[in-house]
Amino acid sequence: MLAYTIRRLLMLIPVLIGMSLITFSIIHLIPGNPARVILGDQATATAVANLEEQLGLNEPFLIQYGQYMLGLLQGDLGTSIRTNTAISGDIWPYLAATFELTIFAMVFAVIVGVNAGIISAWKQNSWFDYTAMVIALIGVSMPIFWLGLMQQWVFAQELGWLPAFGRENPRNPIESITHFNLLDALIHGQLDQWWTSFKHLVLPGIALGTIPMAIIARMTRSSMLEVLRSDYIRTIEAKGSSTLSVIYRHGFKNAVIPVLTVVGLQTGTLLGGAILTETIFSWPGIGRYIYEAIGNRDYPVIQSGILVIATMFVFINLIVDLLYSYIDPRIKY
Amino acid sequence: MTKPVLEINNLQTHFFTDRGEIPAVDDVSFSINAGEVLGIVGESGCGKSVTSLSVMGLVPNPPGKIVGGEILFRRQEGRDKAEDLVKVSRKRLRAIRGDQIAMIFQEPMTSLDPLFTIGHQIIEAVRNHRKVTKKQARAKAVEMLKLVGIPRAEEIVDEYPHQLSGGMRQRVMIAIAMSCDPEVLIADEPTTALDVTIQAQILELMKDLNRKKGTAIMMITHDLGVVAEICDRVVVMYAGKIVEEGDVRTILKSPKHPYTQGLIRSLPKMSNRDSRLYSIPGNVPKPGSIKQGCRFAARCPEVFDRCTQENPELLNLGEGHGCRCFLYEKEGKIVNV
Ligand SMILES: Nc1ncnc2c1ncn2[C@@H]1O[C@H](COP(=O)(O)OP(=O)(O)O)[C@@H](O)[C@H]1O
Ligand code: SF4
Ligand SMILES: [Mg+2]
Numbered sequence: 001m002l003a004y005t006i007r008r009l010l011m012l013i014p015v016l017i018g019m020s021l022i023t024f025s026i027i028h029l030i031p032g033n034p035a036r037v038i039l040g041d042q043a044t045a046t047a048v049a050n051l052e053e054q055l056g057l058n059e060p061f062l063i064q065y066g067q068y069m070l071g072l073l074q075g076d077l078g079t080s081i082r083t084n085t086a087i088s089g090d091i092w093p094y095l096a097a098t099f100e101l102t103i104f105a106m107v108f109a110v111i112v113g114v115n116a117g118i119i120s121a122w123k124q125n126s127w128f129d130y131t132a133m134v135i136a137l138i139g140v141s142m143p144i145f146w147l148g149l150m151q152q153w154v155f156a157q158e159l160g161w162l163p164a165f166g167r168e169n170p171r172n173p174i175e176s177i178t179h180f181n182l183l184d185a186l187i188h189g190q191l192d193q194w195w196t197s198f199k200h201l202v203l204p205g206i207a208l209g210t211i212p213m214a215i216i217a218r219m220t221r222s223s224m225l226e227v228l229r230s231d232y233i234r235t236i237e238a239k240g241s242s243t244l245s246v247i248y249r250h251g252f253k254n255a256v257i258p259v260l261t262v263v264g265l266q267t268g269t270l271l272g273g274a275i276l277t278e279t280i281f282s283w284p285g286i287g288r289y290i291y292e293a294i295g296n297r298d299y300p301v302i303q304s305g306i307l308v309i310a311t312m313f314v315f316i317n318l319i320v321d322l323l324y325s326y327i328d329p330r331i332k333y
Numbered sequence: 334m335t336k337p338v339l340e341i342n343n344l345q346t347h348f349f350t351d352r353g354e355i356p357a358v359d360d361v362s363f364s365i366n367a368g369e370v371l372g373i374v375g376e377s378g379c380g381k382s383v384t385s386l387s388v389m390g391l392v393p394n395p396p397g398k399i400v401g402g403e404i405l406f407r408r409q410e411g412r413d414k415a416e417d418l419v420k421v422s423r424k425r426l427r428a429i430r431g432d433q434i435a436m437i438f439q440e441p442m443t444s445l446d447p448l449f450t451i452g453h454q455i456i457e458a459v460r461n462h463r464k465v466t467k468k469q470a471r472a473k474a475v476e477m478l479k480l481v482g483i484p485r486a487e488e489i490v491d492e493y494p495h496q497l498s499g500g501m502r503q504r505v506m507i508a509i510a511m512s513c514d515p516e517v518l519i520a521d522e523p524t525t526a527l528d529v530t531i532q533a534q535i536l537e538l539m540k541d542l543n544r545k546k547g548t549a550i551m552m553i554t555h556d557l558g559v560v561a562e563i564c565d566r567v568v569v570m571y572a573g574k575i576v577e578e579g580d581v582r583t584i585l586k587s588p589k590h591p592y593t594q595g596l597i598r599s600l601p602k603m604s605n606r607d608s609r610l611y612s613i614p615g616n617v618p619k620p621g622s623i624k625q626g627c628r629f630a631a632r633c634p635e636v637f638d639r640c641t642q643e644n645p646e647l648l649n650l651g652e653g654h655g656c657r658c659f660l661y662e663k664e665g666k667i668v669n670v
Contacts, residue, residue: 125395231443237391239458239509240431250446329493330447 023307027299078300087304096179098285102270104201105209113213117220139214148207148280165282167200204281212266223255264320268313337364345401346387357383359573368547372564378617380573381553385519390426432462435510439522441503445494452490458512477508500531519551572628573620579654589656
């Protein structure tokens with residue numbers, strides 16, 4: 001298992017190099033002079049020359065890429081053109097906000113989706129099954145911005161139960177350590193702050209988690225239906241095992257692999273594609289960070305943001321693959 | 334005489350499908366005595382598996398349901414007190430299943446959970462019914478593996494099903510089934526999916542366990558060779574009904590029912606090895622598709638007018654020999670009216 005993990009990690013190296021090459025090329029795909037495009041038409045020739053110098057655009061492509069890689073290896077993601085600060089320092093609070101939201105959304109999606117799927121399969125064709133699957137069908141085709149706006153209208157504006165924007169009370173911000181607000185509040189021992197942060201997570205988390213939840217529920221159900229019909233489940237029942245053991249310990253464990261695949265893919269999608277939700281809920285996440293960078297034509301930030309998201313995607317895939325072989329002894333490694 | 338350990342009276346198990354109600358098991362009665370090996374024979378689709386699953390309470394529901402009859406189970410202590418498995422609570426049924434009545438299945442390749450070790454799957458069976466520590470249960474698992482003739486039991490116990498052959502997996506299934514010393518072992522075609530040599534070994538093992546442990550066995554098979562090998566008594570099923578029953582000598586040497594006779598004729602014989610095998614022409618009708626008359630009529634070489642108009646009753650031909658056929662109406666008397 002350890003050897004397999006190491007081998008899989010080594011196999012990531014060419015993937016990561018390829019990804020860095022692609023993200024690095026973004027700036028070179030700009031037609032014309034990138035520095036001129038970034039600075040706009042009014043910029044002076046000196047300013048353009050300075051920026052070219054700063055971005056190293058005068059060097060040959062391979063040298064530029066080499067320097068870029070050298071920086072990456074040292075954790076240097078480049079410098080923002082707009083703020084002139086190190087991206088590696090700027091990016092973390094945004095990333096942490098996205099992580100926190102994604103984790104919340106996925107925990108919600110997995111807990112609700114998996115259990116709904118299991119019960120639906122177990123009680124196939126019951127009213128629970130029908131109701132859950134109709135909800136899931138609506139869920140997968142739900143336009144998220146509409147759901148988000150409706151949630152804000154009902155739960156924030158009309159009922160006033162939950163905050164609609166941001167991730168904390170701006171008049172009483174949490175002193176950041178990890179930039180995971182729930183964690184920081186706990187570290188400070190501020191339970192009221194924790195509760196406030198939690199409430200901020202609920203609406204965007206549910207909006208973001210709805211589609212994954214619906215997909216997970218459907219996948220769990222169909223996978224469970226197949227497993228529950230299998231011979232080994234009958235053997236386990238013939239042993240006199242409890243329903244809980246039949247359904248969860250044996251049934252779900254055998255059904256989990258396709259579910260895991262979906263969870264991995266959806267997590268990756270949420271990490272990268274939450275711009276819409278982050279915008280609706282003013283969530284200061286990585287999606288917004290990149291979105292703003294696009295508006296500012298801040299190419300180094302765009303490059304690094306995309307690279308970070310792609311890297312996370314790759315690592316989530318790796319984790320899912322490792323989990324497969326941990327769960328199923330038949331998977332050779 | 335002591336009462337039978339398992340007594341099935343007028344069992345009716347039906348499936349409720351889109352194409353109507355299917356009486357897969359239609360008014361079936363038989364019993365198994367303690368320590369006895371009872372064969373249940375019939376071609377595929379005759380209702381053998383559904384009968385055995387009914388006893389275990391494992392008929393897939395929906396669409397299946399026991400709609401009538403009783404399944405009386407008597408434990409060793411207090412044989413005269415019977416529990417009706419059709420009526421007991423699900424909890425009670427779970428307590429009996431795997432402990433006092435155990436079952437093994439036709440498909441050893443798919444009958445074990447691929448994600449758990451052999452040991453885990455035996456330990457689970459033991460700990461479902463006995464208050465023992467994990468360590469004791471593990472020792473029991475190794476002991477059971479040895480009992481069913483698995484070499485390197487100490488290593489196999491930590492291996493996964495995919496690492497074993499079909500024959501070995503069936504032995505593991507038997508180890509699981511026997512781990513709580515059941516009074517009845519139901520074996521649904523346990524050798525059908527195996528090679529001939531492995532078949533013989535598994536049958537030998539079951540015979541051995543029956544002798545050593547006194548476990549009654551309900552041996553379901555479509556193979557009269559298996560019956561000859563291991564059974565004391567035989568029940569022949571056709572299209573959801575019992576058509577003949579009796580002790581193994583009677584059934585094999587002087588079968589009365591044309592269906593049983595056909596089954597025996599289709600057995601391969603040592604003497605005429607190269608002559609073409611006989612098989613009964615036609616197929617088993619779908620249960621419920623024949624509303625009137627003898628269900629075997631369409632395939633029966635002896636069929637006459639009456640066969641398609643009235644339903645034959647099970648006739649008692651003496652000494653526990655029963656036969657459902659109009660040909661014997663003068664000799665026998667009706668068993669259950
Ligand atoms: N899950 C099911 N759904 C509908 N009908 C079934 C089902 N299982 C069995 N049956 C019906 O019961 C009949 C007997 O099946 P079975 O007991 O498996 O036969 P066998 O004697 O080969 O073991 C079949 O012909 C089929 O019509
Ligand atoms: S009742 Fe008639 S059709 Fe049925 S087995 Fe006897 S002779 Fe054949
Ligand atoms: Mg069968």
